[in-house]
Amino acid sequence: MKTQSYLASSGFFAGNRPDDLIAQFGSPLYVYSEAIFRQRCRDMQQLVDYEHFTANYSIKANSNLHLLAIAREEGMYADAMSPGEILFLEKAGFKPEQIFFVPNNVSAEELQFAIDHKVLTSLDSLAQLDLYGQLNPGGRVAIRINPGVGAGHHEKVVTGGKKTKFGISMDQVAQVHEILNRHHLHLVGVNQHIGSLFMEPHPYLEAARHFLSLAEQFPELELIDFGGGFGIPYHKLEGQPRLDLETLRHELTKLIREFVARYGRPVHFKSEPGRYVVAESGVLLGTVHAVKQNDATTFVGTDLGFNVLARPMVYDSWHDIEVYHGGQLVETEQTSPVTVVGNICESGDILAKHRDLPGITEGDILCILDAGAYGYSMSSSYNNRPRPAEILISETGVARLIRRRETIEDLFRLFEF
Numbered sequence: 001m002k003t004q005s006y007l008a009s010s011g012f013f014a015g016n017r018p019d020d021l022i023a024q025f026g027s028p029l030y031v032y033s034e035a036i037f038r039q040r041c042r043d044m045q046q047l048v049d050y051e052h053f054t055a056n057y058s059i060k061a062n063s064n065l066h067l068l069a070i071a072r073e074e075g076m077y078a079d080a081m082s083p084g085e086i087l088f089l090e091k092a093g094f095k096p097e098q099i100f101f102v103p104n105n106v107s108a109e110e111l112q113f114a115i116d117h118k119v120l121t122s123l124d125s126l127a128q129l130d131l132y133g134q135l136n137p138g139g140r141v142a143i144r145i146n147p148g149v150g151a152g153h154h155e156k157v158v159t160g161g162k163k164t165k166f167g168i169s170m171d172q173v174a175q176v177h178e179i180l181n182r183h184h185l186h187l188v189g190v191n192q193h194i195g196s197l198f199m200e201p202h203p204y205l206e207a208a209r210h211f212l213s214l215a216e217q218f219p220e221l222e223l224i225d226f227g228g229g230f231g232i233p234y235h236k237l238e239g240q241p242r243l244d245l246e247t248l249r250h251e252l253t254k255l256i257r258e259f260v261a262r263y264g265r266p267v268h269f270k271s272e273p274g275r276y277v278v279a280e281s282g283v284l285l286g287t288v289h290a291v292k293q294n295d296a297t298t299f300v301g302t303d304l305g306f307n308v309l310a311r312p313m314v315y316d317s318w319h320d321i322e323v324y325h326g327g328q329l330v331e332t333e334q335t336s337p338v339t340v341v342g343n344i345c346e347s348g349d350i351l352a353k354h355r356d357l358p359g360i361t362e363g364d365i366l367c368i369l370d371a372g373a374y375g376y377s378m379s380s381s382y383n384n385r386p387r388p389a390e391i392l393i394s395e396t397g398v399a400r401l402i403r404r405r406e407t408i409e410d411l412f413r414l415f416e417f
């Protein structure tokens, strides 16, 4: 099969060449497209045709301050999983009422932080609800419900269902009411998140329908949050179809309107997309340093270790790869299976196993697609390798540094001597 260039056809680089970007900003390099990021924010904002709906960007997927500022400009609200994420959102200009804190297993200090910052918090267990009530009696709270069902591309991203650590199960509703009453708390919101990366509308719609039937048991809700998990086609070079947002929009809107009519009071609806907003807005560029044959396997050795992109190692995730030679995309029908590895001292440091790619030589540039979500945000300095730089290509094609490369000096800075 002839190699197709998704990046060329999507206009991702807006006239820039991967080799020029690496020459200017170094390797490895995260590159984001402002045009695609804005479009994905808009897709999610239009998920439902209902006046009181907001998409909360789940910033765990990517919390680069410049991207956060664009998401805010696009009218998105945001979810935070930690005080650090709240501080990032504040720094990017989000107001407290635009932030929803959805932590699990946090300390009293962390809950107090959210209270002091006037950020609505969703509690994930009876113990945390009780602790919150002690800290903020009479306050407004939300709870995360575990609806008893989950879904996801890997067991590590299924977050609903009896086997996961998340949420309060519905057989604990009596205790929830007892704690609310004891601390005079007002339960104003419920949220759920059943898992990550669904490619068909059906599981999300079923979960939303089920969730609304549970939400009816709480009479004074102001907000209902269906969670994130919207998938993107990681196999796009093989023509994998996109998630059908039209069907989702149509069906979710119907569900919401019917619910509001039954519930008898206006409710603000939310979703919590992370991956959908930012995965396709980012690619990772890296350099091939050594190609070698070990027994039957051809290894392509790069600077793209799991310290830079952890998903393949953590979840066995697939990322499409485009190969550039002398700055040009290698387009050929001649491919052979290679195993793409990084420079980390672990045998699990594998980016792609037995992948059919065109002939690759030292100095070529690999472009890893769909790396914007859970890419930089899960990167580390393992093996004392500083984290890569991030650049943003503007809608007019200007590439600019938005986070500089970490340095060894940055790593030394934390030590006490």
Ligand SMILES: Cc1ncc(COP(=O)(O)O)c(C=O)c1O
Pocket (backbone or CB within 6 Å): 058, 061, 079, 102, 159, 192, 193, 195, 196, 197, 227, 228, 229, 230, 272, 273, 274, 275, 276
């Ligand atoms: C509570 C919660 N909300 C939202 C998300 C975002 O999920 P996704 O990036 O799949 O949309 C996650 C991810 O695990 C999550 O745990």
